[in-house]
Structures are given as structure tokens and as C-alpha cells.
Amino acid sequence: MRNARFLEIFQLVKAYPNPFGEAIRVVDGFDLIVPQGELVSIIGHSGCGKSTVLTMIAGLNAISSGGIIVDGHEVEGPAPNRAVVFQSPCLLPWQTAFENVMLGVKSVYPFASKKDRVALVEHNLALVGLAESMHKYPREMSGGMQQRVGIARAIALQPKVLLLDEPFGRLDSLTRMELQDVILGILDRQHITTLLITHDVDEAVYMSDRVVMMTNGPGAKVGEIMHIDFPKPRDRLKIMEDARFYGYRERLLRFLDDCGHAKEAAKKKPAATPVAAGV
Ligand SMILES: Nc1ncnc2c1ncn2[C@@H]1O[C@H](COP(=O)(O)OP(=O)(O)OP(=O)(O)O)[C@@H](O)[C@H]1O
């Protein structure tokens, strides 16, 4: 049965030191519960703390206070059940697509047979459309192809949670749409609980079950949450013709616009009050 509280984030706080050594709560009281298999997008202004939240879930960034539970276990560091895809795939340039994906598979499945590992790597590269190019080096691949390798590398670990931090941010709009569909196609089959950080409201509406709108930092938290009611699998053309698409889009844009005004007003005020160090 689907776990309704698969990923739980409660009262999450991250305090970073400012140049004067004072701890500033960039994120303060971020709460979110994500059911198993749901795709949730997070949008918010640049610098509000989206990547900070995502890297804390990944276990790559220490939590100041609050907690994160994945499938009943508190996050205490990185683990292969949470895979991350960043804006740049950071592939090893001296290794082929196949070898780059194999690297992670080997470390997560050290006891699997070579045959099984090869099958897993080939299967996942085929899923992202690289069946014909898996022995190419990064220099022989376009940015979009390299990001496909990054996605295959993450999916091949068979994670329970997929964390995507603006994975299409550097790609042209056509490649972006192709890769959105690659991810949606994979998730339609594998139902991996997914968080997607994006600045693109159309992408958020097209891909998500829910969109989390984050308030401005410091002290950023969940502002509003919007459910997207389009059925899955998603059909881009049908969605574009649906009046609800424009309603969702408008609500997101309005939220971002209101936050933008708040940001301008905050700039005119004195700096945020620091909190006690070590929070
Ligand atoms: N290691 C760090 N030390 C100090 N401050 C940091 C550190 N990492 C991030 N910050 C600050 O925390 C805030 C949130 O950063 P974060 O990268 O999480 O924002 P973001 O919402 O992902 O922004 P963007 O949309 O531009 O990627 C920013 O003000 C940033 O300067």
C-alpha cells in the first residue's frame, strides 16, 4: 500500500553564518509531507533556500534543527536511497556514458554479478534514450545527452527518492521538453517519490502532482501548496488546451510576483536579525 507519509520534513531549519560569523536562519520551519510516488515541485525566488532544503534531504548538508524522515528512517547523511540530479551532470570526462553510470552501480551493488550490473546500466541508459550512444565520452555528447546520462546514473541506483535541482536549467526549451517527458515516462513506470526544484512555472504545472511555493528567505518556509489535477500520464498538448493550466500558471506567477514585491520592500529595511550561533 502507498505510504502517505513517505517523505516527512518537519520544522526544518538551516542557519548559515553570515560574513560577521552570525548564524542566519535561511530556512526556518519548513514543513512538508510527501506521499510515496508523488512528484512535488518547489518554486521560489533565487536565493530563498530551495537547494538548501534539497541538499539537506540528500544528506549532503547538515540540518540545523528539525528533521527529515524517508520511509521511516531519519536522514543522517547521504545514502543511495536518495539520488540527486543537479543542473550540471558532472560526468567524469575520461569515462564513457556507460562507465559513468556503472561507477555508481558498482558502489551501490558491490555484490551483484557483472552481468546484472551491465544489464542495469544498459537498461537505464536505454530508458533515457541513449541506447545507441552509451559508449560515447562526455565530449562527444551534447548538453542534453550529458544530462540524460546524469538522469540514468541517478535512476540506476534504484532510489526511493529522486531529488532534482533545476535539472533542465541549462538546456534549450526543446531539449528541456524532451527531458521532462523522459523523467515523467520513468516515473509513470517506477513511481519514485520526486522533488523537483524549478524556476519554470510551466514545467512545474506540467510535471507535478503538487507545487510548493516557498517564501523569500531569510526564514523561508512553505508559503502555499497547489494541487495539479491533470491525470497521469500527462499529455502536453491536452494540458496546454486546458483552461486550468492557465489558472495554475497564473496562481504561481502571482505568488512569485507578490514575493518579488516583498523582496524589494525588504531591501529597504535593515538587515535580518541574527539568531544564536549553533542553531
Ligand atoms: N554554504 C553556505 N554558506 C553560507 N550561506 C549559504 C551557503 N549556501 C547557501 N547560502 C545562502 O543561503 C541562501 C539560500 O541559498 P540556496 O542556494 O539554497 O538558494 P536557492 O533557492 O537554491 O537559489 P537559486 O534559485 O538561485 O538556486 C542564499 O542566501 C545563499 O547565499
Ligand SMILES: [Mg+2]
Ligand atoms: Mg538553487
